[in-house]
Amino acid sequence: MKISSLATDAVWAGEEDLLLTGATTVPISLGVAHGYPDVEAWQAVALGRAPGYIYARNTNPTVEAFERKIQALERAGDATSFSTGMAAISNTLFALLKPGDRVVSAKDTYGGTNQIFLSTLPRWGVQVALCDTTSPEEIEAEIGRGCALLYLETPTNPTLKVQPVARLAEAARRAGALVVVDNTFATPINQHPLALGADLVIHSATKYLGGHADAMGGALCGRAELVRAVFHHREINGASLDPMSAYLLLRGMKTLSLRIERQNASAMTVARFLARHPRVAQVNYPGLESHPQHEIAAEQMDGFGGMLSFALKGGFDEVKHVLPKFRLMHRAANLGAVETVGGPPATTSHVECSPEERAAMGIPEGLIRYSVGIEAVDDLVADLAQALE
Numbered sequence: 263m264k265i266s267s268l269a270t271d272a273v274w275a276g277e278e279d280l281l282l283t284g285a286t287t288v289p290i291s292l293g294v295a296h297g298y299p300d301v302e303a304w305q306a307v308a309l310g311r312a313p314g315y316i317y318a319r320n321t322n323p324t325v326e327a328f329e330r331k332i333q334a335l336e337r338a339g340d341a342t343s344f345s346t347g348m349a350a351i352s353n354t355l356f357a358l359l360k361p362g363d364r365v366v367s368a369k370d371t372y373g374g375t376n377q378i379f380l381s382t383l384p385r386w387g388v389q390v391a392l393c394d395t396t397s398p399e400e401i402e403a404e405i406g407r408g409c410a411l412l413y414l415e416t417p418t419n420p421t422l423k424v425q426p427v428a429r430l431a432e433a434a435r436r437a438g439a440l441v442v443v444d445n446t447f448a449t450p451i452n453q454h455p456l457a458l459g460a461d462l463v464i465h466s467a468t469k470y471l472g473g474h475a476d477a478m479g480g481a482l483c484g485r486a487e488l489v490r491a492v493f494h495h496r497e498i499n500g501a502s503l504d505p506m507s508a509y510l511l512l513r514g515m516k517t518l519s520l521r522i523e524r525q526n527a528s529a530m531t532v533a534r535f536l537a538r539h540p541r542v543a544q545v546n547y548p549g550l551e552s553h554p555q556h557e558i559a560a561e562q563m564d565g566f567g568g569m570l571s572f573a574l575k576g577g578f579d580e581v582k583h584v585l586p587k588f589r590l591m592h593r594a595a596n597l598g599a600v601e602t603v604g605g606p607p608a609t610t611s612h613v614e615c616s617p618e619e620r621a622a623m624g625i626p627e628g629l630i631r632y633s634v635g636i637e638a639v640d641d642l643v644a645d646l647a648q649a650l651e
């Protein structure tokens with residue numbers, strides 16, 4: 263089944279094989295193994311010559327429905343899944359890189375990804391060049407020095423920097439490098455890295471895909487032979503998505519386009535409100551014309567997303583004073599949920615950094631990351647107004 267609209271795919275795609283009994287909702291298939299009375303049939307499935315399931319670390323019907331749905335939404339040749347977003351990222355890097363390779367990426371990747379670049383990959387003989395996130399020139403120059411894999415994340419966490427995917431993918435292609443993009447913040451409703459020239463797209467499904475902050479998962483989408491290679495690594499590595507989480511993620515994805523449309527619109531309203539507020543020093547939102555990469559964002563994104571961050575003039579003391587006053591906000595290290603979630607990078611994405619390191623990354627101590635929920639936007643603006651009063 264190939265349906266055309268993203269909103270329709272989010273509801274229908276990937277489920278048809280599981281609805282053969284007349285069920286209208288994907289069953290949660292909890293069995294660890296599938297049995298085969300016929301040894302020849304068993305062997306054919308085990309060798310991958312016939313469709314079917316053997317053991318749940320490798321494949322599972324409910325998990326496969328999740329994979330087919332994200333594959334449809336990313337318009338990808340294939341997709342596979344993981345227990346978390348970090349499992350998707352680490353399995354992809356470990357499966358596709360080898361000692362002596364060189365990776366080019368940016369300083370502003372997700373904290374866990376940054377750890378892999380700074381400490382894990384170098385120990386395995388992989389060189390990593392981390393560039394100024396907003397300098398395509400520097401990234402192109404580093405690609406020119408040798409590059410097996412270009413790793414991008416756009417928009418970034420927590421300062422919402424935007425990278426030009428098509429331009430950088432073109433430079434990587436000339437160097438024969440693979441291009442991997444973390445599309446967690448944008449979601450497939452707002453951005454399609456594969457159409458911009460990426461080979462692979464990664465999601466932390468824990469965030470917007472699930473959308474309800476009650477299940478963890480990760481996904482990888484892209485060219486079939488690359489996805490298969492990472493899948494075979496994951497089969498052995500063991501970081502498989504469990505069927506219960508797959509069901510919750512599938513259920514969340516049904517409303518993905520509704521949620522993202524609302525969150526895109528509300529984030530724009532909130533960003534405009536904050537940009538005019540006297541106690542706010544700076545607002546980071548790619549939809550604002552004042553955003554340094556607004557034009558790139560407008561070109562490569564269909565919506566600017568539900569994430570923004572803003573800096574209070576008073577610094578971290580002011581954050582400690584203001585955050586407890588919010589009534590419509592979970593103060594937590596999560597994002598992309600139906601509820602509004604907020605917090606300072608000093609306790610969430612960049613907790614392991616010193617204030618000086620955060621400053622060097624362009625993260626002021628007064629910054630608050632704000633993940634806009636699906637509440638009525640007037641209520642969110644009123645809550646911000648009273649908290650900042």
Ligand SMILES: *Cc1c(COP(=O)(O)O)cnc(C)c1O
Nearest residue numbers: 346347348349372446466468479
């Ligand atoms: C949360 C996040 C991850 C990691 O995902 P987990 O599901 O928490 O492992 C990776 N990239 C981005 C951009 C994220 O926000």
